[in-house]
Amino acid sequence: MSVATVGSTRRTRDFMPRAARDQREAFLLLIPALIPVIVFSVFPLLQGIYLGFTNAEAGFEVQVVFNKLDNYRRLLHNALFWQSFEIGIVWAVATTALQYVLGLGLALLLNERLRLRGVARMLALVPWAMPSVIVAIMWRLVYLPDAGILNGVLQTLHLQRTPVNWLGDFSSALPAVIVVGVWAGLAPTTIALLGGLQGIAADLHEAAAVDGASSAQRFQHITWPQLRSVTEAIVSLDFIWNFNSFGLVYVLTAGGPGGQTMLPALFAYNEAFKFGHFGYAAAMGNVMVLVVVGLLAIYMRYQRRSQA
Amino acid sequence: MLDRPSPVIHLLKYLALCAYMVFLAFPMVWMLSTALKGPREVLSFHPTLIPHQPTLDNFRMAFGEQNLIQAALNSTQVSLATALFTVVIALPAAYALVRYQSVLRKIALGWILVSQVFPVILIIIPLFLILKGLHLLDSLPGLGVVYLVWSLPFVLWMLQTYVAAIPSELEEAAATDGAGRLRILFYVVMPLLVPGLLVAGLFAFISAWNEFFFALVVLQRPELSTLPLTLARFVGTEGNVRLGPLAAASLLATLPSLVFFAALQGRLTSGLLAGGVKG
Numbered sequence A: 001m002s003v004a005t006v007g008s009t010r011r012t013r014d015f016m017p018r019a020a021r022d023q024r025e026a027f028l029l030l031i032p033a034l035i036p037v038i039v040f041s042v043f044p045l046l047q048g049i050y051l052g053f054t055n056a057e058a059g060f061e062v063q064v065v066f067n068k069l070d071n072y073r074r075l076l077h078n079a080l081f082w083q084s085f086e087i088g089i090v091w092a093v094a095t096t097a098l099q100y101v102l103g104l105g106l107a108l109l110l111n112e113r114l115r116l117r118g119v120a121r122m123l124a125l126v127p128w129a130m131p132s133v134i135v136a137i138m139w140r141l142v143y144l145p146d147a148g149i150l151n152g153v154l155q156t157l158h159l160q161r162t163p164v165n166w167l168g169d170f171s172s173a174l175p176a177v178i179v180v181g182v183w184a185g186l187a188p189t190t191i192a193l194l195g196g197l198q199g200i201a202a203d204l205h206e207a208a209a210v211d212g213a214s215s216a217q218r219f220q221h222i223t224w225p226q227l228r229s230v231t232e233a234i235v236s237l238d239f240i241w242n243f244n245s246f247g248l249v250y251v252l253t254a255g256g257p258g259g260q261t262m263l264p265a266l267f268a269y270n271e272a273f274k275f276g277h278f279g280y281a282a283a284m285g286n287v288m289v290l291v292v293v294g295l296l297a298i299y300m301r302y303q304r305r306s307q308a
Numbered sequence B: 001m002l003d004r005p006s007p008v009i010h011l012l013k014y015l016a017l018c019a020y021m022v023f024l025a026f027p028m029v030w031m032l033s034t035a036l037k038g039p040r041e042v043l044s045f046h047p048t049l050i051p052h053q054p055t056l057d058n059f060r061m062a063f064g065e066q067n068l069i070q071a072a073l074n075s076t077q078v079s080l081a082t083a084l085f086t087v088v089i090a091l092p093a094a095y096a097l098v099r100y101q102s103v104l105r106k107i108a109l110g111w112i113l114v115s116q117v118f119p120v121i122l123i124i125i126p127l128f129l130i131l132k133g134l135h136l137l138d139s140l141p142g143l144g145v146v147y148l149v150w151s152l153p154f155v156l157w158m159l160q161t162y163v164a165a166i167p168s169e170l171e172e173a174a175a176t177d178g179a180g181r182l183r184i185l186f187y188v189v190m191p192l193l194v195p196g197l198l199v200a201g202l203f204a205f206i207s208a209w210n211e212f213f214f215a216l217v218v219l220q221r222p223e224l225s226t227l228p229l230t231l232a233r234f235v236g237t238e239g240n241v242r243l244g245p246l247a248a249a250s251l252l253a254t255l256p257s258l259v260f261f262a263a264l265q266g267r268l269t270s271g272l273l274a275g276g277v278k279g
Helices: A002-013 A018-051 A070-076 A079-110 A117-129 A132-143 A149-156 A173-198 A202-210 A215-226 A228-243 A247-252 A264-274 A278-307 B007-035 B057-064 B066-099 B102-117 B120-133 B140-164 B168-176 B181-210 B213-218 B227-238 B243-267 B272-278
Strands: none
Touching: A018 A278, A018 B066, A018 B102, A018 B120, A018 B140, A070 A278, A079 A117, A079 A173, A079 A228, A079 A264, A079 A278, A079 B007, A117 A173, A117 B007, A117 B243, A132 A149, A132 A173, A132 A247, A132 B007, A132 B227, A132 B243, A149 B007, A173 A228, A173 A247, A173 B007, A202 A215, A215 A228, A228 A278, A228 B102, A247 A264, A247 B227, A264 A278, A264 B120, A278 B102, A278 B120, B007 B243, B057 B066, B057 B243, B066 B102, B066 B140, B066 B181, B066 B227, B066 B243, B102 B140, B120 B140, B120 B213, B140 B181, B140 B213, B168 B181, B181 B243, B213 B227, B227 B243
């Protein structure tokens, strides 16, 4: 490839052996990026994993002691932790699934020659550019119990008699938060799927149409299989982002009411920075990684088997 | 075309598209509407989408709010510094990843992937301790360093696709003319990468401008607070009393991201590269 061609022309003016020179040059060019990445990213990550096996606390100059699996034993017996992970999985699965289904629908529409397509595409992109804090503020305004537009519309249409406290009621808080999550994350899913759709050769569809395939059949036998790799990638990414999500729900509900929207990231944040249990919180981080990786592995296996 | 035009299906498609547009637009329209309402109308039990007596008072109040102005300045500083430093650091790295050995490239791309999977909560605790040790905790430079490292993987990923698109014949030509690697990087590669650098810089700016979690942990003094942090605290403390100014400030805080996002879209397809090869 390009590496080889550049190398061969340069050989004429080399003083040092090529490989050694290249390595030194590459290293020099990489150093400005390597140092901050190692100090502020690789090292903290490794230390974070390690802290999950210690009794580290914030602010105290106590000797940090490696305590093996103590944190995890405590986590196993912590009902709030289990609840938080359950909520996290419900939230991440529901949000990801809805993002995918709605994103696929929107991408299919945007891929057709409809009027308003340009406006719709712009609208779909805007949530992506918005800070998550502002998305949360905006939806708080929508969900206001007395003066919010959602209750206003529902009551005008006589769909509901008394105003609902969407973010404050035990039963409605998690669904309400999931709707916001879907709204906020629709853009990347739609754009990825639209890219996938536009990558499908048009003559595949034309040939199938000539053979008399209906549009439903064409979707099932052409579009769907052709989108497979994009689907795998975007569903995995969406799931990871959603499961690890923090800011949106922090501003919307701060985990309330009564912990009904306490995502794992919020739970661990409180544990670390409200109560100062650094080691315990890091242990939760480790479990979060395991859960994400495990669920993705199951998804990938299912995906491979169902499409093999 | 392919689809035999069935009017019913056509209509259904338009209905679906309109439903999407309503879902996407109505929270934003509602925030705009709230921003244009007076304090009494904001809390009305019979909310209307169109304000009865539209007013710009909320925007005036947002501009008069000292801590909002300070937060906007802080956000601007951190975001500009992040964009600048990220791009300066990422450019040589992206170049090295594309043009030199493939092993490094694989490691780097692997790292970019890993950095997406790990929850920030795992990294923030050690980061907090490191920043504290370097006396960078509760400071804008400290936050900037975190943003730099945080946006670097994606910026690197973007830039390396731009570098890979530059035909190596251009560099070979410069090399046969006797130019060294660094000279080639500066005078041949960099001018062709201007669109890519711009897009990458805008991306780094927006991700710093929008970021909340790291700011929440790293910054403590209120006078250092960034916009998302200030707005989030505003929600917590002010209750429903000042929703109008909150909505107005939120709209204003979204503008830079929106403007940059619009600019970014147009820049993605640039004819600069084609001109460089032909000429």
